Amino acid sequence: MIGIYGGTFDPIHFGHLRPALDILEGLGLEQVRLVPLNVAVHRPQPIAPAVARLTMLELAIQAQPGFVVDSRELDREGRSYSYDTLVSLRRDLGAERPLCLMIGADAYRGFLDWHRPLDILGLAHLVVMRRPGHEVVAGARLRHLYLERGSDSPAELASAPGGRILIQEVTQLEISSTRIRDLVARGLSPRYLLPDAVLKLITDESLYRSSATDA
Ligand SMILES: Nc1ncnc2c1ncn2[C@@H]1O[C@H](COP(=O)(O)OP(=O)(O)OP(=O)(O)O)[C@@H](O)[C@H]1O
Numbered sequence: 001m002i003g004i005y006g007g008t009f010d011p012i013h014f015g016h017l018r019p020a021l022d023i024l025e026g027l028g029l030e031q032v033r034l035v036p037l038n039v040a041v042h043r044p045q046p047i048a049p050a051v052a053r054l055t056m057l058e059l060a061i062q063a064q065p066g067f068v069v070d071s072r073e074l075d076r077e078g079r080s081y082s083y084d085t086l087v088s089l090r091r092d093l094g095a096e097r098p099l100c101l102m103i104g105a106d107a108y109r110g111f112l113d114w115h116r117p118l119d120i121l122g123l124a125h126l127v128v129m130r131r132p133g134h135e136v137v138a139g140a141r142l143r144h145l146y147l148e149r150g151s152d153s154p155a156e157l158a159s160a161p162g163g164r165i166l167i168q169e170v171t172q173l174e175i176s177s178t179r180i181r182d183l184v185a186r187g188l189s190p191r192y193l194l195p196d197a198v199l200k201l202i203t204d205e206s207l208y209r210s211s212a213t214d215a
């Protein structure tokens, strides 16, 4: 099973990384592919350039077996739809391999408003990570979908290419990229919220110095 972890990663932080490791080990995944988006769909566009977000990801996962950066969305024009990313991954990996699209509780809440959500479930499982401050709440349609597709068994996910939804307990870290950008913009340190190598790049390239709160 392979995990696909998409995000803006503006910047990557420990609230992304520790839950990703929990899922890698908890579900016995072969790898987690971190996929930085190019053009966001339901949120303001990223502040740091794509190349800086990509470099920060590479610095963050250095020496962590099983973590891989996948830049396919940066190589694609237009909005970064997860459906398109999964179609492209299926072309590379074949139709049978179980894929797990990993999303936080906040992203799950809006999942049915994504581009072709049911087709996404045709291509991959959904693994939802609990996140502090974001209850795993769902509207009636999503609750109904969960009644049909919900599973609490990693073995069940491993036995099919996609189609299931699993809500996974992960380390609860109340960290967001918004908070990190705000700290930097106010001249305060975001240290211990993200890897030192990522912080060094933010400092060296003067990223986020003037970013305002927008999320
Ligand atoms: N602390 C966290 N715990 C669990 N999941 C998280 C956490 N932070 C982000 N995620 C999840 O990681 C994915 C990518 O998130 P994203 O890159 O937008 O980070 P963010 O911290 O939410 O950023 P921003 O503050 O800019 O909105 C999303 O599915 C999100 O729900």
Ligand SMILES: O=C(O)c1ccc[n+]([C@@H]2O[C@H](COP(=O)([O-])O)[C@@H](O)[C@H]2O)c1
Binding pocket: 005, 006, 007, 008, 009, 035, 037, 040, 041, 042, 043, 080, 081, 082, 083, 103, 107, 113, 114, 115, 116
């Ligand atoms: O495909 C969509 O319609 C879609 C809509 C909203 C979010 N996503 C993806 O969800 C992931 C998390 O998004 P975000 O905004 O929390 O960084 C990221 O990979 C986005 O591309 C995808």
